[in-house]
Amino acid sequence: MEQVLSYIGENMEMVYFLLLAILLGVEVISNVPAILHTPLMSGANAIHGVVVVGAIIVMLQASPDNYLALSVGFLAVLVGTLNVIGGFVVTDRMLEMFKKKPKKS
Amino acid sequence: MTLNILEISYLIASLTFILGLKMLSNPDSARKGNLIAAAGMLIAIIATITLYQDYDSGKLINYGLIFLGLIIGTVIGTIMAKKVQMTSMPQMVSFFNGMGGACAALIAIIEFQHHQHSTVTGFDGELLVMLLGLLIGSVSFSGSIIAYGKLEGKIQDKVLPLNQVISMVMLGAIVVLIVYQMVSGSDPLLFYVLLGIALVYGVLFVMPIGGADMPVVISLLNSFTGMAAAFGGFLYGNKAMLTGGILVGSAGTILTILMCKAMNRSLTNVLLGAFGGAAAGGAKSASGDQTVREINISDTAVLLSYSQSVVIVPGYGLAVAQAQHICHELEKLLEEKGVEVNYAIHPVAGRMPGHMNVLLAEADVPYERMQEMEEINSKFANTDVVVVIGANDVVNPAAKNDPSSPIYGMPILEVDQAKNVIILKRGMAAGYAGIENELFFYPKTRMLFGDAKATLQKLTAEVKEV
Numbered sequence: 118m119e120q121v122l123s124y125i126g127e128n129m130e131m132v133y134f135l136l137l138a139i140l141l142g143v144e145v146i147s148n149v150p151a152i153l154h155t156p157l158m159s160g161a162n163a164i165h166g167v168v169v170v171g172a173i174i175v176m177l178q179a180s181p182d183n184y185l186a187l188s189v190g191f192l193a194v195l196v197g198t199l200n201v202i203g204g205f206v207v208t209d210r211m212l213e214m215f216k217k218k219p220k221k222s
Numbered sequence: 223m224t225l226n227i228l229e230i231s232y233l234i235a236s237l238t239f240i241l242g243l244k245m246l247s248n249p250d251s252a253r254k255g256n257l258i259a260a261a262g263m264l265i266a267i268i269a270t271i272t273l274y275q276d277y278d279s280g281k282l283i284n285y286g287l288i289f290l291g292l293i294i295g296t297v298i299g300t301i302m303a304k305k306v307q308m309t310s311m312p313q314m315v316s317f318f319n320g321m322g323g324a325c326a327a328l329i330a331i332i333e334f335q336h337h338q339h340s341t342v343t344g345f346d347g348e349l350l351v352m353l354l355g356l357l358i359g360s361v362s363f364s365g366s367i368i369a370y371g372k373l374e375g376k377i378q379d380k381v382l383p384l385n386q387v388i389s390m391v392m393l394g395a396i397v398v399l400i401v402y403q404m405v406s407g408s409d410p411l412l413f414y415v416l417l418g419i420a421l422v423y424g425v426l427f428v429m430p431i432g433g434a435d436m437p438v439v440i441s442l443l444n445s446f447t448g449m450a451a452a453f454g455g456f457l458y459g460n461k462a463m464l465t466g467g468i469l470v471g472s473a474g475t476i477l478t479i480l481m482c483k484a485m486n487r488s489l490t491n492v493l494l495g496a497f498g499g500a501a502a503g504g505a506k507s508a509s510g511d512q513t514v515r516e517i518n519i520s521d522t523a524v525l526l527s528y529s530q531s532v533v534i535v536p537g538y539g540l541a542v543a544q545a546q547h548i549c550h551e552l553e554k555l556l557e558e559k560g561v562e563v564n565y566a567i568h569p570v571a572g573r574m575p576g577h578m579n580v581l582l583a584e585a586d587v588p589y590e591r592m593q594e595m596e597e598i599n600s601k602f603a604n605t606d607v608v609v610v611i612g613a614n615d616v617v618n619p620a621a622k623n624d625p626s627s628p629i630y631g632m633p634i635l636e637v638d639q640a641k642n643v644i645i646l647k648r649g650m651a652a653g654y655a656g657i658e659n660e661l662f663f664y665p666k667t668r669m670l671f672g673d674a675k676a677t678l679q680k681l682t683a684e685v686k687e688v
Contacts, residue, residue, distance in 0.1 A: 120345030128347070131456060131464070138465055141240060142472030149247035151484065151594060152567070154477060154575035159315045160246045160256050161473055162444050164239050165322050167263060167466035168451035171329045173270045173288055174458055179332070181283045186332050191287045193332070197325035198295025199302075201267075203318040205260040206303035208246075211311065212253040214583035 156211045163204025169197025224273045229461070231269030236465035238262025243469060249589065266462045267292075308584050309541045312574045313373035316366045316440045319447050323362030326450035327417070330356035333457060334413055348457065349408050353400050355453035356413075357420045362446040364424030369440050372428070385430050392423045427493075435492045437574035438481050442489075445474025484569035485632055514650070517668035519677070522644055523684035529606035531562040533598065535635055536582065538572055539612015539648070543674035546585035549611065552682045553587070559685075565591050566598040566608075566635050568616035595635055602639035610637060610645045612674050618659045628657060643667045646674055 125132060149157055172193035179186035238258050245255025271288060299318075306314045330352050337349060371377035399416045403409060431439050452467030454460070482489050517525075526532055534553065540546060553563045565587065571578035579592055593601075602608065610617055620627035621634045637643050643666055650662070661667055670677060 124345050124347040131459070134461070134464060135452075135468060138468035139472040142243075142469040143476050145240065145244045145469070146247050146473045146476055149477075149480075150249070151480075151569040151575050152579040152592065153247060153249060153252060154481065154569075155311065155315075155572075155577045155580055156252055156256075157243075157246050157576075158441055158444055158474070158477055158574065159311070160252075160259065161243065161448070161470045161477070162315050162319050162322070163256075164242065164259055164263070164466050165444070165448040165451045165470040166318075166325075167235070167239070167266060167463050168322055168325045168329070168447075168454050170266050170270050170460060170463055171451070171454040171458060172291075172325055173267065174274060174460070175329055175332050176284050176288050176291075177270075177274050177281070178336075179281075179284060181281050186335060187284065187287060189328050189332050191291050193325045193328035194288055194291030195295045196321040196328070198292050199299045200318050200322035200325060201263055202296045202299030203303045203314070203321070205256060205263070206300055207306065207311065207314055207318070208256045209253065209260075210303065211308075211580045212256055214580060215249055215252065215589060 156208055156215075159204060159208040159211060163201060163208055166197060166201030166204055169194060169201055172197045225275060228269050228273040231265050231273070232460065232462035235262040235266035235269075235462040238265075239462075239466050239469055243473060308581055309544070310374070311577065311580065312437060312440060313370045316369045316373065316443070319440065319444050320363045320366030320370065322447040323359045323366060323443070323450060326359030326447065326454055327356050327363060327420075328359075329454050329457075330359060331417070334408070334410075337408060338410065346404065346408070350400070350404055351453050351456050353403060353413075353416065355450050355457065356417060357396060357400070358446050358453065359450040360417055360420035361424040361427065362443050362450060364421045365428045365443050365446075366424075366440070368425050368428040369436055369443065373436055385426060389423065389426045392419055392426065395419055396423065431492065435487075437570070437577075438478055438485075438487075438489070438492050440574070441474055441478040441481055445471050445478060448472075448474050481570070481575050484575055487632075514662050514669045515665075515667065517644060517670055519670070519680050520684050522668075522670055523681055523688050525642065525644070526556060526561065526607055526609070526681075527559055527685055527688040529561050531564075531601075531605050532556060533564050533566050533602065533605045533608045533637075533640065535566045535568075535608060535610040535613050535617060535637060536571060536578055537568075537611060537613025537616065539614075539646075540674050541572055541578070541581050541612070543612065545611065545675040545678050546581050546587070548675060548678040548682060550582070550585040550587050552678055552685065553591070555682060555685050559688075563591070564593050564598065564601075566595070566637075567592050568595055568613070568635050569633075571613060571616060595633060599636050599639075602636050605640040607642045607644060608637040608640040610643065611678070612646065614647075614659055615657070617661055618657065619661055620657065620659070624660075637661070638664060638666075641666065644670055646670050646672070646677055648673065 176190040179190055239262055242255045242259025245251040333352055396419055399412055403412055428439055448467045448470030452464055452471055455463030455467055556563050567578050569575050582592060615629055617635050617637045619638050621629045621632040624630055638661060
């Protein structure tokens with residue numbers, strides 16, 4: 118128990134960060150109109166693709182002869198990129214349609 | 223020096239994520255918000271590749287593989303996202319979400335290999351973060367892929383016998399495995415057993431959930447992946463991953479709750495799948511002797527043309543028939559005749575909240591014409607004709623006046639207040655929730671049977687003639 122507490126104490130900065138970010142996330146989207154739920158979900162989906170940064174770090178840390186780490190890391194970069202690119206492009210396609218069009222009449 | 227630049231890049235990326243999410247919640251700035259977040263992502267990725275410092279250099283092969291992964295991912299991702307039909311949007315989001323979950327799980331696997339060599343005594347926080355990242359990432363991956371398959375129609379709804387019990391046992395096993403490794407140190411075999419259980423759990427988690435509830439599950443899995451990304455960020459002390467992951471984790475959870483509210487269901491209710499069981503009981507209220515009144519296309523055309531105000535209620539049936547363009551056509555035609563036309567959008571019309579708006583916007587329907595449920599409900603009493611196209615449960619009056627109905631309490635579009643109701647439908651099949659709709663038997667209701675697109679085309683032609 119003491120060890121758990123000391124671990125939290127050592128990472129206090131992170132814990133603060135965590136709590137504030139959670140509150141921020143709630144705050145930022147609590148006023149969203151239902152019309153934007155789908156694009157918002159899709160946009161959020163793209164943002165968590167930031168996990169690809171972790172995959173890149175893994176690759177940079179791996180030693181060049183550790184083939185297991187290299188191949189798994191490569192796969193991680195690949196799927197992470199899919200998440201990022203696919204997410205942003207799909208969201209953009211959805212939002213493109215909300216553009217106000219000039220009246221034709 | 224370079225390290226500071228790296229940290230500042232992450233700071234900028236974090237800010238763009240927050241700003242991007244904020245702007246995404248407003249129709250006017252949404253598109254820009256998405257681009258801003260994307261720009262921040264690009265900064266974070268480039269900064270990591272160029273500035274991240276490690277103990278030795280000369281890893282050409284590593285850089286080569288990173289770029290290869292980035293390029294292949296970009297090409298495939300772009301093609302998939304560009305080619306997907308707007309109606310298939312929910313499953314596409316689910317698929318990309320699964321990829322993010324897989325990425326988080328794979329990172330945990332490699333980090334676990336590294337971790338084997340370290341000797342930590344006492345409470346091993348790093349291991350816990352790793353195990354949780356692995357667990358949530360894999361559940362999110364397998365769950366999302368199942369959700370994708372179900373929405374694509376490749377996987378049928380299937381409730382395994384004792385699904386509930388098996389899930390509970392697995393959940394228990396997961397907790398035991400994590401606690402055991404925390405107490406007695408990491409064990410490679412148990413690590414992979416945990417991975418296996420988590421993957422199967424993801425499948426069992428989504429498998430029994432009905433199609434109508436899928437958006438809620440996708441949103442939930444979306445926030446799961448956010449959490450998994452945040453665990454990764456914790457592992458590396460990486461602020462960009464932390465902000466991005468946590469923001470999505472908490473925003474996704476709120477979004478999930480908002481969606482549940484729109485359907486008047488609790489999250490536990492959705493997850494335990496009580497809907498399917500209750501629906502069977504509710505369906506009995508339909509008695510055979512009630513008759514529906516049909517209307518033909520030319521009568522409909524006349525009725526619409528001589529109305530003051532018309533409200534169109536689009537449902538998923540409209541989207542499936544790809545009829546949104548012809549629907550807009552009809553709307554313009556009626557406008558020219560001086561009829562006021564609006565669209566009433568139920569929060570859960572389509573497959574996801576807001577999905578219908580996207581589909582209508584694709585057909586050039588002006589944003590101002592799409593009215594949300596609260597606004598339009600007060601206007602139905604002054605509406606001459608309501609045209610319901612491929613929607614069913616969202617206009618079912620049972621939600622208001624039949625306490626035994628499984629959808630009782632769900633907010634609905636009160637179309638029964640209008641003077642006339644015309645329902646475009648393929649046949650008399652029940653809606654997604656599998657319950658009979660008494661609205662069809664009301665004296666003011668007329669049924670117009672047929673494929674939504676074909677019917678609307680004929681109707682548009684008729685209206686031109688009037």
